[in-house]
Amino acid sequence: IVRIYVLFSISNSTADKPTATLTVMGRLIPAGGSVTLTCSVNGSTGWKFDWFRYGQQYPADGSSGNTEPDGTIRVSEGGEYSCRGGRGDPVSESETSNKVTIWRTVSRKPSLILEPNWSQIYKGEKVTLTCEIQDDGGTQWTYEWIPTNGRPITSSEHKTITATELDSGEYSCRGIRDYKLTEWSDSVTLTVKHYKPRATLSSEPKYMPAGGSVTLTCSVDGSTGWKFDWFRNGQQYPADGSSRNTEPDGTIRVSEGGKYSCRGGRGGRGGPVYYSGNSSEVTIQITDPNKPSLVLQPNWSQIYRGEKVTLRCEIQGGTQWTYEWRTTNRNSPSSSEYKINSATESLSGEYSCRGKREGFSWTPWSNVVNIAVSNVYPRPAASLSVNPDRVQHFYYDPLSLSCEGNSTEWRVKRFTERGYLSYCSIWGTMTGSTCTIKSHWFDSGVYWCESGSGEFSNAVNITAQRIGNSIVFVNMFRPFTKFSIEIFLALHKKQIIKTILFDHSDHTVTMLKKNKMNTEDVFVADICQYFSLKSLFLQTVAITSPVSSSVPVMFIIGPVVGILLIILLLLLWRCNQSKGDTFF
Structure with missing residues (x-):
């Protein structure tokens, strides 16, 4: 009977061998600190515990074996820890516990460096983040990065990004070796724009005197790190590209007129250069000292609907000018004359002109002529009558024009279809208030009476025809x-x-x-x-x-x-x- 009992006890002990459990409050040891490990066996008592680090007894001399109810140990080194319980005589041992990883923080803080160091990045640009740890040359570090943004996890010191909008955010890194962790680095913020930026070109001023120069400034969306290429009339300027310069200068002085633009580029260093879009063109004009004179013919202070007037832009000196007009009408001519064949109220406004010739040379703007067109016709101070009074007149036929009104100083004037303004004394004979046209000076145009005090008669359109075969x-x-x-x-x-x-x-x-x-x-x-x-x-x-x-x-x-x-x-x-x- 006794033999059977002993065999039963041994069999039961082998079948019910318990497993130790290792717990820890916080697996990260702060720099210079420690953490407490606690070992227990299935809630039972009377156990003594052995501790292991990397599978080896810890400490090596076994001095840390302790008894329940304490079952704890304080450690200040990182590593993989486990424990095992034993009790009785002879000693009955439990199964070894689970392994617990403990990390120790070292007092080193990595430096996170962005290359190129751009605070604002555009889609498609390539940047590199580098995690640098000042070290004594021990075991090589591996690295941890946040955030991952869905990218493959890397343990490399360098993190290279070809930017998309998903890459916007704050980045940090830390180093790992021998169950030691560095602190997290300071964060670096990446802002990725989804669009391709466009350069902006500004000039102050846009006009320069002959022999002078102006400064052009190029920038890209307020961002940094750009080098700039310059263009004049669509071609690289200068032709050898010698003016390429870097931010924050981004300026160039020019002494030639033309249409200028610029473009930014950054990157390179073995990789492709990322270019911005070209800026809008800025026209630099050389100011010619000749100021035009703008003349209104006839020079009437008040114009009425349907009347015909001509503005003439006169420039002294030089030839081959083309003209620009500031008017109320978008369809202004490029010639020196602006003809209004039938005045309307919509043509009222201020008019001025300037001249242009090759080399982007412009004159200053002329004096301003104000045209006021009225739909309300005034009662003329005089009436103009034509003798003979018929619809058509012929060259070389006698023709007289008479002014009837309060004034005794009437003069007959005309503005011909060919644009000449003159008095009767040039092309006729003025007798009292009647003008008789000389036969060889007869011409088609607008005729009217004008007094010395500035009063006007009605205007009469007279068409002179050559004698033909028609009745x-x-x-x-x-x-x-x-x-x-x-x-x-x-x-x-x-x-x-x-x-x-x-x-x-x-x-x-x-x-x-x-x-x-x-x-x-x-x-x-x-x-x-x-x-x-x-x-x-x-x-x-x-x-x-x-x-x-x-x-x-x-x-x-x-x-x-x-x-x-x-x-x-x-x-x-x-x-x-x-x-x-x-x-x-």
Whole structure:
């Protein structure tokens, strides 16, 4: 019976061998400090504990073995720790506990360096973070980085980033070796912009006198580390690229006119250079000392709707100017004259001009001319009448213009289609208030009266025509009376031609042009016959339309026209006999 009991006890002890448990409050030992390890065996008592570091008894002499209920030990070195319990005689040992890693902080703080040291980074640029630890040359450090931003974890001293928006944030690092940790480095903040930056070019001033210079300044979005390339009229400036310079200077002095721009570039060092976008162009202009004079012709202080005026930009000295105008109209010319053919209120405003020629040479802006256009016509102080008063006039024909008003000092002026302003004393003879135009000085244009006190008459447009082959009416058509005879005079190469029209209606026959009768406005049946002494033939034009009458029209018209024709021929024969002409 005794033998069986002993065998049972041994078997039971082997099957129920307990496992020790190792716990620690805080696994990081501060610099110069320690932590407490606690070992226990399944909540039971009476145990003595052995301690192990890296699987070896700790301390090596076993001096730290201690008894429950203490079961603790203080350690100041990093490493992997475990424990085991034992009790009884002979000693019954538990299973070894779990391993616990303890880290010791060393009093070293790494330096985190950003290369290039840019506070603002753009998408696609490459930067490198370097974690530097001042050391005595012991075992090589491995490194821990925060944040990882989803990138593969690296234990390298260097962290290279090709920037995206996800890389924005604060970065820190620390070193690890022999269960020792350095402190975390100070953080470095990366700000990654998603867009490609554009350079900005400024100049103060944008105008320089001949022989002078101006300073251009280039920058990129307020960021640093850029070198700048310069361009003039789209080409690198200077051609050898010698002006490339670095921030914070970013300036260049130029003495040539032209369109300038710049571009920033940074990076390199074995990698590609990252370029900004080109800046907007800045035009540098050389100021020419000649200031234009802007003249308004006619020089009226008040202009009324529909009137015609011309602004002329005059520059003394030099040739081949092109012109720029400051006006209310976007479609201004590049010539020296700005013509307003029909003034409207929208054209009111201040006008000035300047000249430009090759080499980006500009004159200063001219004097300002203010144009005020009114829709309200004033009552003229005088009236201008034309004699003879007809629609068309011919060169070399006598023509006089008379001013009628309160003043006795009227002068007739004109502004011709060719842009010349002058008084009657140049192209005519002024007698009292009447101007008679000299035949060889007659010209088309605007004519008006002007007094010595600045009063004006109405303006009259007169068109001078050269004598051609067309017939021009002296008097306009008037309504015909029934069975009346109207005789019209026309000019044709200074010969008088008599044109006779017959009409038995009460309606108006429209104008006779170029030897043709226009009958669109005749609404009843008519027979019009006319003689032309130039062509000496009789032509009959028949126009038909329904006439409400119980008597056939032709039976009435035929005899009447025959009688009238005989009377007319007799009258014409007698008239020509009295002048000594022969009709046939």
